[in-house]
Amino acid sequence: MSYQADFLRALYRKMVTIRKFEEKIGELFLGGELPGFVHLYIGEEAIASGICSNLTDEDYITSTHRGHGHCIAKGANIKPMMAEIFGKKTGYCKGKGGSMHIADFSIGMLGANGVVGGGYTLAVGAALAAKMKKTRQVAVCFFGDGASNRGTFHEAINMAAAWKLPVIFLCENNQWASTTPYRTTTAVENIADRAVGYGIPSNIVNGNDVFAVYEAAKVAIERAREGGGPTLIEAKTYRIKGHFVGDPEMYRTKAEVQERFEKDDPLKNFVSDVLAKGWLKKAELDQIETKITEEVDAAVDSARKDPYPDDNELYSDLYVESEVNLRA
Amino acid sequence: MREITFSEATLEAMSEEMQRDEKVFVMGEDIARQGGIFGQFKGLPQKFGVERVIDTPISETAIVGAGIGAALAGMRPVVDMHFADFVGVCMDEVLNQMAKICYMFGGQCTMPLVMRAPDGIIRSAAAQHSQSLEAFFLHIPGLKVVIPSNTADAKGLLKAAIREDNPVLYFEHKALFPLKGPVPEGEFCIPIGKANIAKEGKDVTIISYSLMMHRALEAADKLAGQGISAEVIDLRTISPIDKETIFSSVAKTKRLVIVHEAVKTGGVGAEISALVAEEMIDYLDAPIKRLGAPFVPIPFSPSLERLVKINADQIVSAVEEICK
Numbered sequence A: 001m002s003y004q005a006d007f008l009r010a011l012y013r014k015m016v017t018i019r020k021f022e023e024k025i026g027e028l029f030l031g032g033e034l035p036g037f038v039h040l041y042i043g044e045e046a047i048a049s050g051i052c053s054n055l056t057d058e059d060y061i062t063s064t065h066r067g068h069g070h071c072i073a074k075g076a077n078i079k080p081m082m083a084e085i086f087g088k089k090t091g092y093c094k095g096k097g098g099s100m101h102i103a104d105f106s107i108g109m110l111g112a113n114g115v116v117g118g119g120y121t122l123a124v125g126a127a128l129a130a131k132m133k134k135t136r137q138v139a140v141c142f143f144g145d146g147a148s149n150r151g152t153f154h155e156a157i158n159m160a161a162a163w164k165l166p167v168i169f170l171c172e173n174n175q176w177a178s179t180t181p182y183r184t185t186t187a188v189e190n191i192a193d194r195a196v197g198y199g200i201p202s203n204i205v206n207g208n209d210v211f212a213v214y215e216a217a218k219v220a221i222e223r224a225r226e227g228g229g230p231t232l233i234e235a236k237t238y239r240i241k242g243h244f245v246g247d248p249e250m251y252r253t254k255a256e257v258q259e260r261f262e263k264d265d266p267l268k269n270f271v272s273d274v275l276a277k278g279w280l281k282k283a284e285l286d287q288i289e290t291k292i293t294e295e296v297d298a299a300v301d302s303a304r305k306d307p308y309p310d311d312n313e314l315y316s317d318l319y320v321e322s323e324v325n326l327r328a
Numbered sequence B: 001m002r003e004i005t006f007s008e009a010t011l012e013a014m015s016e017e018m019q020r021d022e023k024v025f026v027m028g029e030d031i032a033r034q035g036g037i038f039g040q041f042k043g044l045p046q047k048f049g050v051e052r053v054i055d056t057p058i059s060e061t062a063i064v065g066a067g068i069g070a071a072l073a074g075m076r077p078v079v080d081m082h083f084a085d086f087v088g089v090c091m092d093e094v095l096n097q098m099a100k101i102c103y104m105f106g107g108q109c110t111m112p113l114v115m116r117a118p119d120g121i122i123r124s125a126a127a128q129h130s131q132s133l134e135a136f137f138l139h140i141p142g143l144k145v146v147i148p149s150n151t152a153d154a155k156g157l158l159k160a161a162i163r164e165d166n167p168v169l170y171f172e173h174k175a176l177f178p179l180k181g182p183v184p185e186g187e188f189c190i191p192i193g194k195a196n197i198a199k200e201g202k203d204v205t206i207i208s209y210s211l212m213m214h215r216a217l218e219a220a221d222k223l224a225g226q227g228i229s230a231e232v233i234d235l236r237t238i239s240p241i242d243k244e245t246i247f248s249s250v251a252k253t254k255r256l257v258i259v260h261e262a263v264k265t266g267g268v269g270a271e272i273s274a275l276v277a278e279e280m281i282d283y284l285d286a287p288i289k290r291l292g293a294p295f296v297p298i299p300f301s302p303s304l305e306r307l308v309k310i311n312a313d314q315i316v317s318a319v320e321e322i323c324k
């Protein structure tokens, strides 16, 4: 397998942007600058980046409470993302959504979700629309191992399978649902094993290897575009950070986490891979990293300066003007 | 009297009831390993074992449904919703199963189930983690709904809820958990269906519950400074509503203000207003006033979230308007 240098640079850009953005968010939150609460995607960058590198702006994704990485990978702009997390007027959702509710419909990012398991059925609906409109668009539903125990998992996958809808169910198995280890609430070894029960194909990939994720997604997405129906992909990874920033993490040791991260960091894996294969040069990677660090800092600077929403914003957007009523 | 936090008060209630009756158990997400997001289950698994303090999968439908089934089979389950907002996930279990089973099957069974649901606004938790949903359940025959405002009530109402043979929804405001207050030593239950006159007065009745009781009492203090004597009623139970206490207070003061954090439209205040209008309108010297959140989801930005919360000054103004 070999890849174009441009493709690899773009892939690296995605992953580093997520890492730098999330590191900054963690810092800002602990510094007391951010309202609400935030869940970081650090250590899972390869998954969203690998998947979304197969998608266009026309394709859809649904996301989760841990959604910053999905947004960035799908192509969202980090300035309005940052502003949204600050609760500013210039944010993607005018400050009304916050970290758990970022969306950019213009690039098919149908929204993060504060309700675990809230995304499955929405992705199915987007895929249904694509099928009805014959557009060859696909929808990717990101969800966690914990979310796989919601009833919506079953209803959505069955419906998508029965109707052969172009949707990819992408489980990010990071071994933890908040404080609860995966195997204490789930008897099956792999979430992907459940695919048999729906009559759809599945695939288990190393979620810390962006190339493995990319290749698996490519097959599933092509299949979906051709009308072959849904695939369940399980990307195995590990949640490096606490469930949310500020989580005391009483349920595991710091050493255990550190050791895993040092051994198996998706970003380091990428770098050592591309350098070993001679695909990219160290200097190029460093340059990209420096530039992104500046971009993230610039996003923070402008978010800090941006105004909060005006009071009258409280009532806007509850309903839209329906044409039917305007004419009546 | 000794002072403990609201979350410690609920913990005492759980502990005493689990000690008293081994049919009582509790299940929910992240309650055993973590002790609950608000520390409200801390130490329970050490005391009673993980067979009776159960960490569940993220499966609200099954958590509540299994609670109902266990209640039918003779247990006295307490189920934790994590956040009240997630009751949306198990709405069928609440409205078509737990509320109706006893009646629909001709009284063959009891339904000693408690559903605990942390609700309300804290720190920009945004639209899906901030709601106050009690009014929904007032509309469903067969449920009882309680909602403590202080530490002592938190304990007494939870104990009563656990001993109750009907399904009880126990809403607990997230901002109340760390609050300290006096709680009597030892065993006590607070009767479900009975409101509490938190402060006696003669010029106006202010009805509230949960976190907003604190604003209502603050407002009553300010009003006292202006020579207006407010009677403040803590509803404690949303369903069944204690009409008697409300009516006798309104008969005395002839003025009524109702305050809740939940959306004003279709809220508990609407029901109380209707009851008073139907049966007491001749007693009233002024229009009824309702204070509740504007008709929008809870926005994230602190600058907007601030606008949906009721403060004491707004209550004072509402009272002034009808006491002129």
Ligand SMILES: Cc1ncc(C[n+]2csc(CCOP(=O)(O)OP(=O)(O)O)c2C)c(N)n1
Pocket (backbone or CB within 6 Å): A065, A066, A114, A115, A116, A117, A143, A144, A145, A146, A147, A148, A174, A176, A177, A178, A239, A243, B029, B058, B060, B082, B086, B089
């Ligand atoms: C319906 C619902 N139940 C519970 C929660 C609270 N909650 C938020 S995230 C989370 C854990 C989710 O675990 P998982 O799906 O594995 O995703 P991860 O956090 O590991 O990315 C829980 C229990 C919620 N937001 N929605």
